Amino acid sequence: MYAPxxxxxxxxxxxYIDAQLDALRASIHGLTEEQAHAAPCRSAxxxxxxxxxxxxxxxxxxxxxxxxxxLVPPTxxxxxxxxxxxxxxxxxxxxxxxxxxDATREDYLAALRATDPAAPxxxxxxxxxxxxxxxPILQRYYLVHQVEELARxxxxxxxxxxxxxxxxxxxxxxxxxxxxxxxxxxxxxxxxGTITG
Numbered sequence: 001m002y003a004p005x006x007x008x009x010x011x012x013x014x015x016y017i018d019a020q021l022d023a024l025r026a027s028i029h030g031l032t033e034e035q036a037h038a039a040p041c042r043s044a045x046x047x048x049x050x051x052x053x054x055x056x057x058x059x060x061x062x063x064x065x066x067x068x069x070x071l072v073p074p075t076x077x078x079x080x081x082x083x084x085x086x087x088x089x090x091x092x093x094x095x096x097x098x099x100x101x102d103a104t105r106e107d108y109l110a111a112l113r114a115t116d117p118a119a120p121x122x123x124x125x126x127x128x129x130x131x132x133x134x135x136p137i138l139q140r141y142y143l144v145h146q147v148e149e150l151a152r153x154x155x156x157x158x159x160x161x162x163x164x165x166x167x168x169x170x171x172x173x174x175x176x177x178x179x180x181x182x183x184x185x186x187x188x189x190x191x192x193g194t195i196t197g
Contacts (some may be wrong), residue, residue: 001173013113020150021105024054026172027174028094030190030197031164036094040163047164048094049087050157055101056085057149058108064142065111071134073125079151095195112146115139 002019005012027047028036036048064070088094117140125132132181158169167188190197 001170009117009140010107010113010115010143012073013117013147014109014196016147017112017150018109020147020154021054022154022173023169024050024150024157025098026096026169026176027051027154027161027173028195029095029176030167030188030194031161032194033094035164036195037088039160041160044087045119045156045160046088046094046099047157047160048092050153050160051089051094051097051101053085053094054150054153055097055104056082057153058104060148061142062104062108062111065115069122069124069134071124073132098196106130112143114154115143117143122174 002015005015007015027107028051031047039046039049079188117138121137121139121140121142122134123131123137123141124134154169161167161169171185171188174185179185179187181187
């Protein structure tokens with residue numbers, strides 16, 4: 001959770017984004033590799049796939065914020081790469097994604113912090129939404145979209161995790177932060193031998 005604070009606009013946006021990344025990373029805590037690959041809902045998404053996709057999202061956003069937007073329409077190759085980012089193959093290790101997630105996150109947050117929300121920019125075409133030409137925006141639009149994108153996936157991860165073992169991500173986050181038991185909360189104990197457990 002992004003705690004209440006009197007932050008600047010950019011610090012507030014980065015704080016909300018980072019809170020979603022905390023939730024996504026915590027979603028895998030205490031799972032086995034098999035559980036991290038499980039897709040217990042109607043979609044093909046798994047917790048591991050969401051970690052993989054978040055790496056894809058962060059890399060793309062870092063490149064965009066550092067080098068500027070690519071204003072060409074998406075290619076079929078780009079769509080295949082996007083689709084692949086939402087699936088974790090059986091030969092891929094969910095646990096091995098965590099160091100990549102952490103390194104990518106560091107670069108991503110640095111790029112976000114260096115962004116002026118009021119700076120003019122453009123958004124690339126999104127033909128799946130009926131937007132066929134680049135659109136003028138302020139960077140604020142793109143930064144808030146990052147909150148939207150990652151919050152959606154953190155919510156996906158929370159639902160999937162609850163389907164797997166009934167554990168909620170807020171409970172994991174409070175446990176990892178060292179929160180002691182109280183009348184509202186009991187710390188989560190990750191089973192031995194699980195991912196980050």
